[in-house]
Amino acid sequence: MSSATAARLTQYSPGGGCACKMPQGVLADLLSGLRSTGAASAGLRVGLDPADDAAIYDLAGLTDRSLVLTCDFITPVVDEPRDWGRIAAANALSDVYAMGGRPLLALNLVGWPGTLDPGLLGQVVAGGAETLGAAGAALAGGHSISDPAPKYGLAVVGEVPRSAILRKGGGKPGDLLVLTKALGVGVVSTAIKRGGADSAVVAAAVRSMCRLNADAAATASRFGLSGGTDVTGFGLIGHLHEMGVAGGVSARIDAGAVPLLPGVRELVARGFGPDGSRVTLRTALDRGWFRPGNLDADMRLLLADAQTSGGLLLAVPPATADDVVADLRRKGEVVASVVGELVEGSPGLVSAEAVPR
Numbered sequence: 001m002s003s004a005t006a007a008r009l010t011q012y013s014p015g016g017g018c019a020c021k022m023p024q025g026v027l028a029d030l031l032s033g034l035r036s037t038g039a040a041s042a043g044l045r046v047g048l049d050p051a052d053d054a055a056i057y058d059l060a061g062l063t064d065r066s067l068v069l070t071c072d073f074i075t076p077v078v079d080e081p082r083d084w085g086r087i088a089a090a091n092a093l094s095d096v097y098a099m100g101g102r103p104l105l106a107l108n109l110v111g112w113p114g115t116l117d118p119g120l121l122g123q124v125v126a127g128g129a130e131t132l133g134a135a136g137a138a139l140a141g142g143h144s145i146s147d148p149a150p151k152y153g154l155a156v157v158g159e160v161p162r163s164a165i166l167r168k169g170g171g172k173p174g175d176l177l178v179l180t181k182a183l184g185v186g187v188v189s190t191a192i193k194r195g196g197a198d199s200a201v202v203a204a205a206v207r208s209m210c211r212l213n214a215d216a217a218a219t220a221s222r223f224g225l226s227g228g229t230d231v232t233g234f235g236l237i238g239h240l241h242e243m244g245v246a247g248g249v250s251a252r253i254d255a256g257a258v259p260l261l262p263g264v265r266e267l268v269a270r271g272f273g274p275d276g277s278r279v280t281l282r283t284a285l286d287r288g289w290f291r292p293g294n295l296d297a298d299m300r301l302l303l304a305d306a307q308t309s310g311g312l313l314l315a316v317p318p319a320t321a322d323d324v325v326a327d328l329r330r331k332g333e334v335v336a337s338v339v340g341e342l343v344e345g346s347p348g349l350v351s352a353e354a355v356p357r
């Protein structure tokens with residue numbers, strides 16, 4: 001048994017990865033009270049009003065591209081420290097890709113308990129550095145605090161060509177929705193924490209979480225897409241709801257077409273749903289913006305499952321959807337699929353149906 005396994009990092013995680021995100025409604029209330037101020041706010045192409053996956057800033061004198069700024073840190077989703085570092089870095093970089101950009105520079109954000117072996121932290125940041133290297137981004141510094149719950153992530157500066165910017169609200173009715181990664185990492189992470197996941201299931205989830213959304217962003221740029229986001233702590237329905245609110249459209253999900261990680265159906269049936277995912281689902285149903293149609297309880301939860309380092313969700317004109325999916329699969333996004341569509345209707349309404357096949 002490695003020291004990492006002995007330490008069981010997930011035991012230090014109150015919520016688990018992106019399932020530790022603040023509930024969507026609480027964050028929305030917080031954001032509604034914030035404004036960008038100061039002379040520099042004139043250069044903010046994308047800031048808080050409305051907020052997107054990352055901020056976009058136009059530097060004076062640069063006419064064809066803009067800066068992308070984001071930060072993200074999470075609690076442990078796996079016990080292996082190096083894997084957690086890789087995953088947290090891929091997750092933090094994802095918001096740059098979700099804006100259509102590429103990362104340039106990153107700063108480590110670290111919280112570490114005094115009771116936990118600092119050698120494990122060395123492995124965490126080594127995993128993060130490895131992922132930054134793969135992304136072509138440079139580690140330029142960081143900040144570290146003592147913290148009872150381990151936390152790791154990055155502040156990231158990237159760039160995006162103005163012609164390639166992806167906005168949450170950039171899709172329109174009739175666009176098909178393409179999801180690039182399978183759902184279920186929140187469920188797997190919960191099972192890891194409670195000792196219920198077998199190694200093959202964990203390995204598939206770790207592979208998915210470690211994968212950068214760089215290729216997905218490249219495909220979006222190649223096909224001139226303008227609508228998209230990354231699927232993270234609020235699950236597929238939560239992030240689709242945000243796309244719908246931002247774009248003034250409704251959305252339909254074909255639940256049978258949504259890719260799921262191996263083993264998660266069984267894990268959900270055994271009760272390994274993250275608390276954060278249950279909150280997302282309950283809130284969506286209570287507020288009336290999610291209509292789950294004929295879906296069973298487990299599938300409803302999976303569509304709300306909190307993802308860490310989830311895939312991109314892209315709005316794609318129907319004429320190019322087949323080519324977009326083929327391009328994604330060629331680049332290694334092997335489960336990329338059309339999972340639904342944007343439709344005219346009440347902004348942010350998400351309905352789902354399991355279409356018999």
Ligand SMILES: Nc1ncnc2c1ncn2[C@@H]1O[C@H](COP(=O)(O)OP(=O)(O)OP(=O)(O)O)[C@@H](O)[C@H]1O
Binds near residue numbers: 232
């Ligand atoms: N405390 C905060 N103060 C100001 N802005 C915030 C705060 N927390 C979140 N935001 C902003 O709110 C927006 C939504 O944040 P949220 O964390 O839900 O999504 P995200 O940044 O896309 O991250 P991820 O994709 O990892 O979920 C982002 O623009 C983010 O910068």
Ligand SMILES: [Mg+2]
Binds near residue numbers: 094095098
């Ligand atoms: Mg995001």
